[in-house]
Amino acid sequence: MPPDGWFRRKSKFAPAPAAQIVAQVPDGVAIKCAQCSEIIFTKDFEKNLKVCPHCGSHHRLTAAERIAYTVDEGSWVELFANLRSVDPLHFKEYDSKLAKSVQVTGLGDGFVVGTAAVSGLPLVLGVSDFRFMGGSMGSVAGEKVARAMEEGIARRLPVVLFTASGGARMQEGLLSLMQMAKTSAAAARLAEAKLPYIVVMTDATMAGVLASYASLGDIHLAEPGALIGFAGARVVAQATVQKPPEDYQTAEWQLGRGQIDSIVPRRDLPQTLATLLSLLTGRASVNTGGLNG
Amino acid sequence: MASLNVLDFEKSIAELDENLSKLHQIVEDRNNPQNKPDLAGQIAELEEHRTALLSALFANLTPWDKVLLARHVKRPYTLDYVGAIFEDWTELHGDRMFADDGAIVAGLAKLDGQPVAVIGHQKGRDLKQRQQRNFGSARPEGFRKAGRIMQMAAKFGIPVVTLIDTAAAAADIAADERGISEAIARSMFEMATLPVPIVSIIIGEGGSGGALGIAVADRVLMLEHAVYSVIPPEGCAAILWRDPERKSDAAAALNLTAQRALELCIIDDIVPEPLGGAHRDWAESAESVKAALLQSLRPLTGIPAPTLVAQRYEKFRRMGRFTELEGV
Incomplete structure (x- = not known):
């Protein structure tokens, strides 16, 4: 065995294991990127819109963060905030899971709807928060998506929805399944009214949500690396003999299969939305400074 | 004799059926004329016993029993009904893509x-048929074919009837590659505004999006022992308890029976099956389905298209249960 000092000295110059650094910094000052394991100071991470400055991985956002990163300051007005899930089937532990999600997120439901402006362009905005039971679509989320579209029709406004969901919410059984039909029918009405409908798929957009309103936009944008697919990995493995490709069900893979119009980095999303909304509505956007400017 | 076609809870019936068929055979055997009078009484008694037993068994089916019945390999499938119910059936193939x-x-x-x-x-x-039919799990091309035929029906003012019987849509990589999600979504989107009457009936398994993808209808019916579910009970059990074997618990929790679907206002009516399930009498099942389809279609045919589409929208728009808090 070599003398103790050899490696200890060397380790002074070698990058220390991530856990070690995290242990040394006060709570909340730094985080470790789940993708590349590099340490990021929280201040830098938030300045970078929760995109890892080392590997570019787009970390999930809360609904509040998404709204703050997307719309003109002071333009957000939340709608339908008083809708709450019930437990119509008395499903095992649904009540406690709901209560926990409400507590963790501070939200009444995982889907948030409101009106706002992006670069001065008015729109109806809907955002899914993945922390709330995996963004799953139950009666409330389905109702809010439908109301967002109806609000767009009533006010002649374009509708932009940010999706992040594992799919339909099992705990509401068929009532959840029917939200797929409800939201698809609402999307059909929005289309008949000839109002722009833009979907921004974020990590993760799966199953019942991808197989309904998320796939019915005039334009489908996605964040880099977002997981987007029909069935979860285990179900796919059961149904398929061959091994899935490395990038299977990523935004990049879906782009190649023709399901997405464009992959847009988080920093560019407000500008891209403004440009598209301006092109589709014929309204001129204004420079509102900040992110969008 | 044990058979793959007999469910566990049906075994007592299967034994009776076997005894009955033995008795019938003896009666038909003309070499044994002197036994006939005695057997007629026995047969009648056995048949009465069988009816009573079936009634008792089928009055107390668990949700999981219903799942097994809905998946029964002897249960009539779509083409079995088509042959028995419709005239001039002309199958049309392909999605043109x-x-x-x-x-x-x-x-x-x-x-x-x-x-x-x-x-x-x-x-x-x-096995061969199952491969050809992909176990009833539709690929994107299936939904796109359905969409093409529905658009043609709309063009010529022809009502649409859909028969639902699938465990789930295809979940393999190839289906994903060709946009299975988009195909299901598009199908529901188009059905929502289709300007002709649509009647759907779940004849066996109504497996989540794969089923709903062709079931956005003015009237949605379910056969008495069919099931309709947001997720297969096995999948639900795997997620909830990390144990797919607790599928019967999951089946109960999911409220997937026709009776519950009616109570939750998801379907409009339950179509009765012959005593002991559709697989015991295909002809009677077909008659029952035909009568239900006619009864559902008739009042729809006179409704002007815009009213029909508006009513369909309202029907699905109302689905869901939630509360609205005051002062929030």
């Missing part, structure tokens, strides 16, 4: 003299 999906059949036919477009999931009974 990529392929013909065997898991969804589509075509034109007449129902009591009235032209209709018929679309349904098709399962297979033997």
Whole structure:
């Protein structure tokens, strides 16, 4: 065995294991990127819109963060905030899971709807928060998506929805399944009214949500690396003999299969939305400074 | 004799059936004329016993029993009903884009003299058929074929009938590659505004998006022992308890029976099956389905298209249960 000092000295110059650094910094000052394991100071991470400055991985956002990163300051007005899930089937532990999600997120439901402006362009905005039971679509989320579209029709406004969901919410059984039909029918009405409908798929957009309103936009944008697919990995493995490709069900893979119009980095999303909304509505956007400017 | 076609809870019936058929055989055997009078009484008694037993068994089916019945390999499938119910059935193949999906059949036919477009999931009974039908799990091409036929029906003012019987939509990589999610979403989107009457009936398994993808209808019916679910009970059990074997608990929790679906206002009516399930009497089942389809279609045919589409929208728009807090 070599003398103790050899490696200890060397380790002074070698990058220390991530856990070690995290242990040394006060709570909340730094985080470790789940993708590349590099340490990021929280201040830098938030300045970078929760995109890892080392590997570019787009970390999930809360609904509040998404709204703050997307719309003109002071333009957000939340709608339908008083809708709450019930437990119509008395499903095992649904009540406690709901209560926990409400507590963790501070939200009444995982889907948030409101009106706002992006670069001065008015729109109806809907955002899914993945922390709330995996963004799953139950009666409330389905109702809010439908109301967002109806609000767009009533006010002649374009509708932009940010999706992040594992799919339909099992705990509401068929009532959840029917939200797929409800939201698809609402999307059909929005289309008949000839109002722009833009979907921004974020990590993760799966199953019942991808197989309904998320796939019915005039334009489908996605964040880099977002997981987007029909069935979860285990179900796919059961149904398929061959091994899935490395990038299977990523935004990049879906782009190649023709399901997405464009992959847009988080920093560019407000500008891209403004440009598209301006092109589709014929309204001129204004420079509102900040992110969008 | 044990058989793959007999469910556990049906075993007592199967034994009775076997005894009955033995007695019938003896009666038919003309070499034994002197036994006839005695046996007639025995047969009647056995048949009475069988009816009573079936009634008792089927009055107390668990949700999981219903799942097994809905999946019963002897249960009539879409094409079995099509042959028995419709006239001039003309099958039409392919999505005009990529392929013909065997898991969804589509075509034109007449129902009591009235032209209709018929679309349904098709399962297979033997290995070869099952491969050809992809176990009734529709691929994107199936939904796109269904969409093509529905648009044609709309063009010619022909009502649409869909028969639902699928465990789930295809979940393999190839289906994902060709946009299975988009195909299901698009199908529901188009059905929502289709300007002709649509009647759907769940004849066996109503497996989540794969089923709903062709079931956005003015009237949605379910056979008495069919099931309709947001997720297969096995999958639900795997997620909830990390144990797919607790599927019967999951089946109960999911409220997937026709009776519960009616109470939750998801379906409009339950179509009765012959005593002991649709697989015991295909002809009677077909008659029951035909009567239900006619009864559902008739009041829809006179409604102007815009009213029909508006009513369909309201029907699905109302689905869901939630509360609205005051002062929030």
